[in-house]
Amino acid sequence: MTIFHSAQRGSADNRVFGALVAGLDAEFGAGAGEALAQHYLDAEERDFLWDARIDERWLGTCExxxxxxxxxxxxxxxxxxxxxxxxxxxxxxxxxxxxxxxxRRDWESERSAREAWSGLG
Known part of the structure; x- marks a missing residue:
């Protein structure tokens, strides 16, 4: 059985990255967020990819x-x-x-990403 679930639609990309930059600016001063954001994205990749998801599909349980x-x-x-x-x-x-x-795999277009996503499993 395949289960589809629409996650936070719309501007998840802008929301997730914008929140990261804003938080870093607040912590380290204006302008620091942009410079530090990539380091945080690399270190916490799994969390940022999860938070920025647009759609998700259950594949099964894992032990x-x-x-x-x-x-x-x-x-x-x-x-x-x-x-x-x-x-x-x-x-x-x-x-x-x-x-x-x-x-994880990156794609040049939404269409390519959706075609690949539908085949994941």
Whole structure:
């Protein structure tokens, strides 16, 4: 069974990146956000890709070898971050938080990304 779910539609790209830059500006001073943002994106990639997703599709459960009681799911996501379309497969916990990133690929257009996303599984 395949489950589709529309995540936050619209300006997720601008919302996620804008919030990051604004927070960094507030913490480190005006203008610092742009300079530091890429470092934070690289370090926390799984979270930013999850937050900037436009659509998600459940792929199935996955076993946690370290914690047999933990419930994790594999979820295919599509989104746009910093003007680039991406598809990814994320590991998500029972609370809906990204816990891992299995794969990510960038695309030149929304159409290419959607075609790839529909085939993830």
């Amino acid at each position: 946690d070898e370290e914690d047999a009681d933990a419930q994790h799911d594999r979820v295919a996501v599509i989104g746009r971050l910093q003007g680039t379309w991406y598809t990814a497969v994320s590991i998500v916990d029972g609370e809906g938080r990204a816990q891992g990133l299995i794969a």
